Amino acid sequence: MKARNILLSILGTLIVPIYLTSCGEDRWPAYAAETATDRWIDDSMRVWYYWNEEMPPSKEVNYFLEPFKFFSSILSKKDGKNSVPYSTIDSLVNVTRSIPYTDKSYGFQFTIDRVEDNDTAYYAHILYVAQNSPASAINMERGDWIMDMNGEPITKKNFAALYGSGAMKLTVGYYDVPGDTIIAYKVPREIAAARAVNDNPVFYKNVYERAGKRIGYLVYNHFSAGITDNSNEYNNDLRSASQYFASNQINDFVLDLRYNNGGLLSCAELMCALLAPADKLGQELGFLEFNTRFNPRQVPFNLDANLIQNGANLNLNTLYVITSDQTASASEMVINCLKPFMQKVVLIGSTTEGKNVGSRAFSSPELMITMSPIICMIYNSKSESDYDKGFKPDYAINENSNLAQFLPFGDPNELLLSTALGIIDGSIELDKKETRSLKVTTIANSIEKRASHAVRIK
Known part of the structure; x- marks a missing residue:
């Protein structure tokens, strides 16, 4: 089986029967029904969880806990940040597809x-x-x-x-x-009342002419293949966008990932194949490291030219990426995995999340529950995965620092885009002080909620 096929089979949503056969310990056979959900969680986690060796021994766990509490009780302290784990669990009733909160949304x-x-x-x-x-x-x-x-x-x-x-x-x-x-x-x-909304991640594209350069700009908001889990509309739109940039003969490229907190590994692979230098296609892009139960433990993924299909490789040597604290996971994987192949990857905005791990969804229709534990760590081709504290920007700018420039995407005066364009054309004043405006303090961000039901590598 080819490595890519292995990846796709590992990263798909898994429907797991109520019991696995080798991990759990049925200490209370008379209470099989009462403990079924917790034992299903425990069995699945001991096989797949990246930090499974840090889980408490089976004889020490309480299988009579409410399932969400049980799930929390067996997680590693390395899972997540600020006491919020990356591994998630939910009722199967609440999870409909891989882009949450678009089935009922104002848009x-x-x-x-x-x-x-x-x-x-x-x-x-x-x-x-x-x-x-x-x-x-x-x-x-x-x-x-x-x-x-x-x-x-x-x-x-x-x-x-x-x-x-x-x-x-x-x-x-x-x-x-x-x-x-x-x-x-x-x-x-x-x-009007909230309803199903098509939140196409290929949100905006344009080409700007500055100082004799043609600069491509793409706003890409989540790594999703299509409207449903089994469709490819969004990937095809991304391929079409790459053709648009190629036909416009761009010299430089700005990828706006400020609101992109992850998604499918396969979509991130496609993005890398579209952007990477053409002579690097076919080389190993990185690998996933699973827990010690797996053989092989490390599974590679490549800069696969076959993913491009009717798109175009842009053959970039330098990439400019707009980031924020919401830039996470698959977005960070693209940054990390392209760095070894680029002359420069220039970051503009705020420090990224620092999520260098991936999850997979496990569902039990019988128990009406689904969970997405962390199952792997993500490395680039140089065996680097040291961005758990996030990637710091080369040009640190908070988009709320000047509300007069909090403008629609594509407006050349929008704060982060104008900074990127200025860096590329050489017009930016590096010693210019930030313009202060009305002070705002953010207490919640809907982008975070969008990522709370991870179902693939996120």
Whole structure:
């Protein structure tokens, strides 16, 4: 079996029977029904979990715990950050496909921000709006502020309604540059009830001409192959985008991953094949390291030219990547795995998440439960995986540092894009001080919620 086939078979969602045969210890046969879910979790984790050797011995665990508590009780302290594990568990009823929160959504991603020193009321800042969504139908766009819902202020207790609920009236505002404040538009907007939304990750593309250079720009928001788990619309759109850039004969390229917190390994492989130097195609891109039960423990993946299909390899020697603290996992894998093949990978924005591991989904229809434990660590071709604290940017800029430049994607004056263009054409003033604007403190980010149901390498 070829390495790529091994990868695809390992990384698919696995439907696991209630019991495995070799791991769990049935110490209470009279309570088989009561302990079935916990024993299924325990058995699966002892086979697949990357840190399985750090799990407590079977004779010391309590199989009568509520399943979510049981799952937490057997996780390694190395799993996740800030006491929040990367491994997840949920009811099978709540998980529908590999891009969560698009089956019931208003079609916008947002942050919940406290403005200035107001500790009780919050605003939702719109990061981007999906096409043909309830939000796009009322002309919401990146940079808008939702100031209240149905006449009620946004609070920590009620903001979750913005992830997707019924029709509501929204007071929408904008940042007023001269006044350095947020002002409401005169007429509230009626947004329709949340519904299924097609959040195409190939969100925006353009080519800019600067100082005799042709610069390609792509906003890519998550590593997903298609609308469903078994389709490839998004991958084909990515291939079409690469043809667009190739036909425009670009000299430089800016990949905007600021809101991309992961997705499928296969999509990340495709991205690398499209961007890498042409003479590197066919070489080993990196490998996945599994726990010590696996033989082989390390499984390689390559810069596979066959993935390109009707796309185009852009043959880049330098890559400019826009990042944020939401840039994670598969996004970081692309950065890490392309570095050995590029003359330069230049990062612009904020330090990335630092997630150098991958997960896989396991589901039990009988028990109505699904979990996505971490099963591997991701390395590049130089055996490097030392970005657990994130990649620090070469040019550190917080996109909220100047709200006057928090503009729609593609606007050449948008803060991070304008910085990238200035670096490429040599016009950027490296010693220029940041322009300060209205102070905002983010307390929640919908991008984080989008990643909470990992189902593949994420």
